[in-house]
Amino acid sequence: MVWRILKIPKSKTVHDQKLIRAIQNIAGFTPSNLALYKLATVHSSVAKETEQGFKESNERLEYLGDAILGAAVADFLFKKFPFKPEGFLTEIRSRIVNREALNQLAKKIGVANIVQFDNKNAHLQQVILGNTLEAIVGAIYLDKGYLRTRKFVIDKLIAPNYDLEELVNSNSNFKSKIIEWAQREGKEVKFEIVDVKKAKNHKEFTAQVVVDSQAMGTGYGNSKKKAEQDAAFKTCELLNLLTA
Template sequence: MPLALDSALDALTAQLKIRPLPEPLLREALTHASFLNETETPGRSNERLEFLGDAVLGLIVADELFRLFPDIGEGELTRIRAELVQRRALARVAERIGLGEHLVMGRGEEAAGGRRRERNLAGALEALIGAVYVGHGYRAARALVRRLLGPEFRRVKTAGVEMDPKSRLQHLVQAAWHQPPEYVTLGREMTPDGQLFVVEVRIAGQPYGRGTGPSKREAQRAAARDALRILEASGG
């Protein structure tokens, strides 16, 4: 590993308060598959560590939420966990710590904006968590996740459990229009990060909001949030 890269990684581990990891393990965590495909360099991409880190992250977040909210049910806990570990949320955390600058990737992927791509950033963050778990164990991985997601844990603890936007909209629309909102899938959009569903929510046959998401469920929630914003702005 070049000296400059060594120094950058030392700065990253110091910033995240991670004890030094074995160099091959850290290299693997930060290596995108495009680099190996393009250069035919021996070694592994971060995909295996991403797989492991995803599971470790899910367990740690579930554990934190279980302790934060002793009185809420499995359904709400599952919803909050999904919100905290979704790709977009993890990519924002990765951007905040400058993780994209440390990724090793092929020139083609980099030229296509790979250092800012949500999928790459979220995957690298999960791989880093996986590497810490492999190198130092569960307690070290938990400490890292707490530091990375600390603002989000504090937010949900302070705000409490908010009703899902679809449930909120359902209550409002049922009370005012005496019928449920209707969610219509308009189609799909292709983005650099993959396919997005486009959903429109209609109230009494009229369009009130639109949203996109990697799944129909996420797109429906985004559309519900958009409709709530419009209704609240109009005093509805």
């Protein structure tokens, strides 16, 4: 008699179960390929190096997710506003997917509970949540396909978290707010890039708003423009300009 050796599926760890529940809460479905979501939550600061010398972090998934998220939002806005020009659509998409908005959204839906990073680096938490959300979008795309990803973006990210009417009518150019305030108050304002960190696939900029030689808000982003807008947003908070 020939005995067939059956492979017994490895039971999921406590961490796996926690991640599955988190993805169910965030995305509304059970992941088919859990490994993708595991990778999506690993920041480069704690990534382990493979035998080939490659660090397994979420940076590649973040790159993919950034593109897929932008496409899904563009698709949604194109159909939502059929008579609006390209400039309008680009501006509203930017307000939805800018770094500060994604960081706040990721925090709200629970991404902070599953991201793995070097918590000795104090400012990382402020900049990686949005990146991790993009990586999760990339994981969903590879796991479930574009249509399911688009549904996730619309039903789980945009619909419950954005008031489109308010978004259309609001001024989210925080840098302009600071400049206008400084002109009214007779203040001198500068936007300075004070640090640039090079990661494997991108740069991380740190910007500082300086008002009359006094340092105000500090912001972070993967471009100078995004870092300056983040710093301007935090300065608006300090100066109580967000309702102005």
